Amino acid sequence: ELIDRCIGSKIWVIMKNDREFTGTLLGFDDFVNMVLEDVTEFETTPQGKKTTKLNQTLLNGNNICMLIPGSDGPDQ
Amino acid sequence: MDDDSTPPPPANDAPAPPPPALNSGSPTDFLKGVVGKRVVVRLTSGVDYRGVLSCLDGYMNIALEQTEEHVNGRVINRYGDAFIRGNNVLYISAAEAI
Numbered sequence: 001e002l003i004d005r006c007i008g009s010k011i012w013v014i015m016k017n018d019r020e021f022t023g024t025l026l027g028f029d030d031f032v033n034m035v036l037e038d039v040t041e042f043e044t045t046p047q048g049k050k051t052t053k054l055n056q057t058l059l060n061g062n063n064i065c066m067l068i069p070g071s072d073g074p075d076q
Numbered sequence: 077m078d079d080d081s082t083p084p085p086p087a088n089d090a091p092a093p094p095p096p097a098l099n100s101g102s103p104t105d106f107l108k109g110v111v112g113k114r115v116v117v118r119l120t121s122g123v124d125y126r127g128v129l130s131c132l133d134g135y136m137n138i139a140l141e142q143t144e145e146h147v148n149g150r151v152i153n154r155y156g157d158a159f160i161r162g163n164n165v166l167y168i169s170a171a172e173a174i
Contacts, residue, residue, distance in 0.1 A: 017120070019166075027102020035102045039169070053116065055170035058106050060136060063120060063166060 003028055003067065011036070012071040015063045018044040022073035023057070032061035042074055107132060107168075114171040115140075119164045123147050126171060127158065136162030 006025050013021045013034065023036030035058050041051045110129055117125045117138055127143035138160040145153035 015166075021167075027105070029103045033103045035106045053169045055173055056106055056110070057167050057169040058103055058110075059167045060165050062163070 003032070006067070006069040009070055010072065012068040012073045013059060013064055014066040014068070016065045017063065019063075020044065020074055021057075021059060022071070025069075026056065028061075032064055034059045034061065034064070040073065044074070106174075109174045110168070110170050113174060116169045116171050117160060118166045118169070119160070120166045121164070125158060125160065127155075129168075130157075132168075133162070136165045136168070138162065138165065138168070 003025075007027060009025065010022065011025045011034075013023075013036070015021075020042040021036060021039055022042075023039035026035040026037055028034045035056060037054075037056050039053045039057045041053060043049045043051075111131060113129060114126065115129045117127075117140070119125075124146035125140060125143050126146065127140035130139040130141050132138045138158075140158045140160070141156065143155040143158040144151050145155070
């Protein structure tokens with residue numbers, strides 16, 4: 001239900017392995033696999049390397065560590 | 077044999093049933109919508125595979141066609157057909173609009 005409230009708004013997803021994603025949350029499932037839109041991928045290790053992917057992305061919940069709703073990500 | 081016991085079904089002008097709640101369908105809806113499109117599949121190892129999504133299942137096992145393997149932004153391999161085991165998949169991203 002907590003994640004439910006975030007649907008439609010920006011969310012910052014931190015993975016277990018120095019990778020982060022920000023985007024608009026379209027939906028999720030019981031395993032917390034997440035569907036995001038207008039996604040930006042951040043790889044923290046090389047200090048600020050970014051890859052921007054548009055359209056929709058299904059993020060595997062297996063590697064997700066933390067969710068921060070309403071945030072623009074590490075740039076903020 | 078005259079069977080009048082069942083009345084004819086009433087004319088149904090009602091529209092199709094409402095779509096299922098987003099919560100229960102989003103990844104499955106995404107997967108249904110993205111089959112046949114060009115996708116980018118990134119593995120936890122960081123390797124990218126770009127190709128046309130043939131099919132996939134609930135474990136995120138993926139079958140791709142016309143696949144290019146990208147490492148560090150460079151194409152290092154091309155495969156006509158590729159099968160990726162789902163446990164390695166980090167994300168599946170639509171490379172074209174759905």
